[in-house]
Amino acid sequence: MRHLRALILVTPAWIAALALLLASATPFHPAAAESNPAIAKDARLAGDSERTRFIADLSRKVEVRTFALGNPYRVIVDAADVSFQMPAGVGKEQRGLITAYRYGLFAPGKSRIVIDVSGPFLIDKAFVLEPRDNQPARLVIDLVPTDEKTFLAKLEESKPQDANETAPPLPTHAPDPNAKPVVVLDPGHGGIDPGAKSPSGVAEKEVVLAFSKILKTKLEATGRYEVHMTREDDTFLPLRERVAFAQKRGARLFLSIHADYFPDKPEIARGATVYLLSEDASDEEAKALAAKENFSDVIAGVALPNDSDEVLANILIDLTQRETQNRSAVFGRSIVGELAGKGNLHTKKLRGAGFRVLKAPDVPSVLLELGFLSHPEDEKRLVSDPWRERMAGSVVKAIDNYFAKKLAGNPF
Ligand SMILES: [Zn+2]
Numbered sequence: 001m002r003h004l005r006a007l008i009l010v011t012p013a014w015i016a017a018l019a020l021l022l023a024s025a026t027p028f029h030p031a032a033a034e035s036n037p038a039i040a041k042d043a044r045l046a047g048d049s050e051r052t053r054f055i056a057d058l059s060r061k062v063e064v065r066t067f068a069l070g071n072p073y074r075v076i077v078d079a080a081d082v083s084f085q086m087p088a089g090v091g092k093e094q095r096g097l098i099t100a101y102r103y104g105l106f107a108p109g110k111s112r113i114v115i116d117v118s119g120p121f122l123i124d125k126a127f128v129l130e131p132r133d134n135q136p137a138r139l140v141i142d143l144v145p146t147d148e149k150t151f152l153a154k155l156e157e158s159k160p161q162d163a164n165e166t167a168p169p170l171p172t173h174a175p176d177p178n179a180k181p182v183v184v185l186d187p188g189h190g191g192i193d194p195g196a197k198s199p200s201g202v203a204e205k206e207v208v209l210a211f212s213k214i215l216k217t218k219l220e221a222t223g224r225y226e227v228h229m230t231r232e233d234d235t236f237l238p239l240r241e242r243v244a245f246a247q248k249r250g251a252r253l254f255l256s257i258h259a260d261y262f263p264d265k266p267e268i269a270r271g272a273t274v275y276l277l278s279e280d281a282s283d284e285e286a287k288a289l290a291a292k293e294n295f296s297d298v299i300a301g302v303a304l305p306n307d308s309d310e311v312l313a314n315i316l317i318d319l320t321q322r323e324t325q326n327r328s329a330v331f332g333r334s335i336v337g338e339l340a341g342k343g344n345l346h347t348k349k350l351r352g353a354g355f356r357v358l359k360a361p362d363v364p365s366v367l368l369e370l371g372f373l374s375h376p377e378d379e380k381r382l383v384s385d386p387w388r389e390r391m392a393g394s395v396v397k398a399i400d401n402y403f404a405k406k407l408a409g410n411p412f
Pocket residue numbers: 188189195196204258259293
């Protein structure tokens with residue numbers, strides 16, 4: 001902006017054109033910020049467990065907002081627009097109080113760094129230095145250890161109210177009985193949270209986004225559905241916002257799409273699995289998977305609601321939820337029915353566990369794990385367009401069957 005103002009002063013002939021440009025750049029649009037993002041080129045740790053320093057090299061000075069989160073202990077650094085071009089392997093190092101860190105897009109135009117900390121801590125310093133003497137601009141954060149009580153006291157006074165907001169709220173509208181049923185597809189993970197990764201580096205967030213786009217196109221081509229995706233690009237979205245997204249659009253069906261990873265038995269575990277919300281996990285594998293998928297918010301530095309709020313909400317929504325659960329199971333069985341016999345299933349059983357993303361009390365919701373990124377053949381399928389087309393075709397049939405049953409007068 002400083003640069004633009006200088007031009008205006010020097011060459012009055014530019015005023016009109018620039019004024020137009022500036023006018024078209026407001027109100028704020030993410031694309032406007034993307035034109036000149038600061039570049040984060042490298043990061044490193046210094047110090048010891050008495051004082052641990054996080055340093056990131058930036059192409060220019062940026063405004064940052066830093067705050068702490070507990071359970072687990074994390075430092076969150078938010079900036080308006082940073083493009084991360086870090087060397088591979090950055091973020092895995094451990095030093096002093098810091099056990100790992102990661103970075104990426106948290107929402108359009110909003111970048112985030114999440115630093116994992118081993119115990120209660122205080123952010124002693126957080127600042128950005130101007131570039132000078134051939135040194136890049138630098139983000140510096142100093143952490144010092146403290147006791148749990150002090151940590152919690154500081155947490156309360158410093159937590160920003162809007163820390164988890166990634167998008168402006170959407171007005172809720174009343175459903176139109178003649179409108180096409182709304183189907184919401186939810187590609188898991190995104191941005192700062194890559195999800196599972198295959199040994200060769202294929203990321204779950206990319207596979208599930210590509211698949212969801214194909215599925216959306218196929219569903220729309222039937223002319224029978226209005227289809228929305230919770231994310232259309234490499235952006236992170238907290239789990240409860242995915243749920244809210246479906247509710248606010250009056251979704252009649254919600255399908256969360258993922259790809260699994262099972263390093264203990266890479267040659268054995270393969271194929272798709274259908275999961276439903278369940279208070280008690282159906283088996284250990286389902287329980288472990290739900291824990292892994294629910295961890296998405298922790299990875300991205302989202303503050304989780306406290307448990308007492310959730311318990312209360314669960315009692316209130318229980319009655320609606322039972323009916324929704326029945327519908328979810330019908331949809332789940334419909335997917336299994338389409339995939340069975342095509343060599344695409346890990347198990348015919350519908351599995352259940354406490355997936356946060358399936359918790360809309362009023363929207364039938366299913367989570368589909370497309371396959372295992374840890375299995376070499378599954379990995380080939382997951383990145384193959386012809387396979388994605390066939391798999392998406394089966395899911396379209398499953399959705400058709402679900403709504404056909406509904407039309408046939410089934411009580412759901
Ligand atoms: Zn996942």
